[in-house]
Amino acid sequence: MIYRWIFAVLLVGMFCGPGLALDAKDLLVESPREGAQVALDRIIEDGKVLVRVADADNQPILGLTAEDFSVSQFGRKARIVSVESFAENLDVPRHIVLMLDNSGSMEQRNAVEPLLAAMDELLKIMRPIDQVHLVVFIDGQTQRIGGRDLHVRTFSSSDADALRNFVRQVYQGRLTVNTFLFEGMLAALDIVGRMPADEPKFMVVFSDGEDLNSRYTRDDVSQSIQNLERFEAYAIDFMPGAATDPFLSSFASRGGGQIWKATEEAALVPIFQAVASKMQYNYVISYLFPTEGRLAVSPAGLTIEEVKTIDASPLLGHIYFDTGSSDIPPRYQRFTNRLDTVTFEEQQLRGTLEKYYQVLNIFGKRLATNPDASVTLVGCNMDFGEEKGRQDLSAQRAEAVAVYLRDTWNIDPERIRLEARNLPEKPSTSRIDEGRADNRRMEIHSDHPAILDLVRSTYLNYRIDNSSLIVRPLIDSLYGVADWRIQVSAGGTTLAEVAGEGAPNDHYLLPLKLDRPQDVGAAGSIAVSLEARDRRDQQLSVAAEPVKVQFLQTSRRLAQQLDYRVQEKYALILFDFDRDTIDARNQGIVEQIAARIRALPQAAVEIVGHTDNIGSDAYNQKLSERRAKAVYDLLLAAAGGDPDKRIQYRGAGAQDPPYDNLSSESRAFNRTVAITLEYLARD
Known part of the structure; x- marks a missing residue:
């Protein structure tokens, strides 16, 4: 039989946070021991009470421990921290x-x-x-x-x-x-x-x-x-x-x-x-109401799909130099001896900028492979400040590239023609630093189609239908939250994390850092956990239901003779600064894409125009739309039939650029139109 003693009192001093007092009404202290009568004598302080325990004959019951008591309030059960008899307690004087x-x-x-x-x-x-x-x-x-x-x-x-x-x-x-x-x-x-x-x-x-x-x-x-x-x-x-x-x-x-x-x-x-003995049957019970919590996550699942990507990246024939310098910057990858050139294959490169920083080796390899091809190296300067009229500096820049091609790639000097000028033939604006930086360059020109052709590679890419999770933490603490941390992980890798002090917000949008989506797919689920500590140093650890991951692998779908997704990417149209016209070389490439569209009637085609960040947003938006429309018109005419329903185009302006606009080369690659063909295949 459990005897209960219920008392109602305003307990001043129990805190949910600094300066916030609670009404501690209906505090219930009881004992599961048969025949034990518990009387709450007084509240000593927040989380500490003095009780007396006697049997049915009103005789003291001695030797009780934490297992012999429970404390609750409004149905919420406290955690017994310690139970001390008066003989043991040295905090409460008699x-x-x-x-x-x-x-x-x-x-x-x-x-x-x-x-x-x-x-x-x-x-x-x-x-x-x-x-x-x-x-x-x-x-x-x-x-x-x-x-x-x-x-x-x-x-x-x-x-x-x-x-x-x-x-x-x-x-x-x-x-x-x-x-x-x-x-x-x-x-x-x-x-x-x-x-x-x-x-x-x-x-x-x-x-x-x-x-x-x-x-x-x-x-x-x-x-x-x-x-x-x-x-x-x-x-x-x-x-x-x-x-x-x-x-x-x-x-x-x-x-x-x-x-x-x-x-x-x-x-x-x-x-x-x-x-x-009567004076000894008092017990000091220390207790804490546990901090509780839960964690909800949406969506409950996501899909990671392997996409076979056929990537045809444009080759930018520009090498950019620092002010007043003819030294090739270290970001351009160069080999230190000729033995390294033997194993170089441009098809192994992924990503436009990765390919670009190998541009000297790509030109070296292509010149070595095509002995009938020749190139013209045109050195330029920004024709401003210390570079004003410095055609000698322009010549030195062209010579620096020629030396690398001759000495490392063993290209016959007779196949390399050097020129020097001040501003490039098609310069960027000289009114701002970014435009002047774009003009400090060396240009490579060639009539041979293989030298400036696209850089092609095939690899697996990954598409995630939800790249962010909405996390809703709820922490219920009588004492207030000191600090907390939410962690999202899969396969031992942290994908997202957020932490703070005090009570958390009702929800957080957490973008997932998916450096290796294939590892997340292989893990099969994403774990989301909440760790928190209240102002009484109580720890809370809860986990949400795992986010299930559906992993659509190309190799598995091939083995099962199922369709798999293919994406062909062509970021091929590099426009001159502030231009929307398509030169003859890129018109030929558009013809190649049109042929792919005709051969793939199931393919959806998206055309997106971009710009760099020079100029106003409104102007760049219009410029990007003109660029996209120019490519759309060519493709529509070249593809034949009635493909306009599956060919879409739009301009993105300077918003959501493919690259960060922090360097001359990234601005050059942002002056582009990206063309994507997407379809399902089985072989």
């Missing part, structure tokens, strides 16, 4: 007031030594933090206490030996002729009234006779009791006769305690031991 009858009848009844022995037993439960107050009678003298002149002596100490010595001096000295029971109780009650309100208080009255000499009455004592709250009262009736004194019984009952009847001196030791 205040014990002992009113001892030291009248002469004690000697007549041979009770002095038994009483001293009994007091020794009682003082064994003392801890260094406890305060014990002794009140005894005295003849012929008074002490002013609580506005009354009382025939009492008092002594207070936290030292058990000092208390023993005082009691021995009292009982082994001259005992009183008179009995001042009511005055002694009034003095003791005054001491109780001056004790801290939030700390346990006990008052024990030991009497071996009726009051015969007090100036005050039992009514005065009763009135004093009415003014006191929250203390436990015990009485030891050592008076002659079998009946328990009604006044002492009423006193103990009023204080929620107990009275014992001692009919002989031999009973004093066990009775005082019982009193000590």
Whole structure:
């Protein structure tokens, strides 16, 4: 049977966060132990309560542990941090007031030594933090206490030996002729009234006779009791006769305690031991309401599809130089000896910029492969500032490239023609730094179609239908959130992460960092977890339902004779600065794409025009649309039939550029039209 003690109180000091107080109503403390009655004595502080536990006969139950208690509030169960009996606890002091009858009848009844022995037993439960107050009678003298002149002596100490010595001096000295029971109780009650309100208080009255000499009455004592709250009262009736004194019984009952009847001196030791036991059945329970939480993620699944990509990248025949320099910048990949040129294959390169930074080696390889081809290297300068009119610098730039082709790729110097000029034939604007940087270049020209042809490669790319997750964290903490972290991972790799202090927002949009989508696909799922810590240093760890990953692999679909996705990418039209006309070389490439469109009637075709970031957004938007429309018109005418329903075009302006516009080459590659053919195939 579980006995419950429910109390409602405004608990000041329980905090959900700095400066925010909670109403701690209906705090429920209970014990699953059979027959245990739990009474909540008081709240010591936030998360710490003082309880008493007794059995059905109101006898203390000792030796309880955390498993013997539960604490809850409004149905929310707390985590028991610790349970300490008073013997173990060194945080909560006890205040014990002992009113001892030291009248002469004690000697007549041979009770002095038994009483001293009994007091020794009682003082064994003392801890260094406890305060014990002794009140005894005295003849012929008074002490002013609580506005009354009382025939009492008092002594207070936290030292058990000092208390023993005082009691021995009292009982082994001259005992009183008179009995001042009511005055002694009034003095003791005054001491109780001056004790801290939030700390346990006990008052024990030991009497071996009726009051015969007090100036005050039992009514005065009763009135004093009415003014006191929250203390436990015990009485030891050592008076002659079998009946328990009604006044002492009423006193103990009023204080929620107990009275014992001692009919002989031999009973004093066990009775005082019982009193000590009563003071020991208090427990200090420390608890915390756990911080709880949950985590929701959407979408519940995503698809990663392998796409066979046939990439035909334009070859930009420009090498850009630093101001006033003819040294080839280190971003352009160069071999240190001729042996490295043997294994170089441009088909192994991926990505337009990766191919571009190998442009010197691509030209070297193509010239070596096509011995009938020749090139013209045209050195240019920005014709501004320190480069103003510096055709000598232009010549040095052309020569630097020629030296590399001759010495590393063993190209016959007769096949390399050098020219020098100031601005390029088709320059960028000289009004801004970016345009001037674009003009510090060396251009490669050739009439041989293979030298400036597209750089083709085939590889697997990956398409993800959702590249971001929406994460909704919910943390329920009575004490407030100190910090938190949300992590998204797959296959041991972190894909996204967000962290903060205080309560998190209701949701976060987390872009996934998918450097290796194939690894995420192979993992089969994405894990999303939340780690948090509240202001009481409690840790919370929750995980959302894993995001399922469907991985469509080309090799598996081939083995199953299923369609797989193919994408052909042509970023081939590199326009001159601020131009939308298509030169003759690129018109030929458009014809090749038109042939692919005719051969692939199932292919969807998208044409997207781009620009660099020089100029206004509005102007660049119109320019990109003109570029896309120019390519669209050519393709539509060359493809024949009625393909316009599957050919779409648009201009992206300078927004969402393919490259970052931070270098001359990236701006050049942004002056483009990207053409994508997408279709399903089986072989």
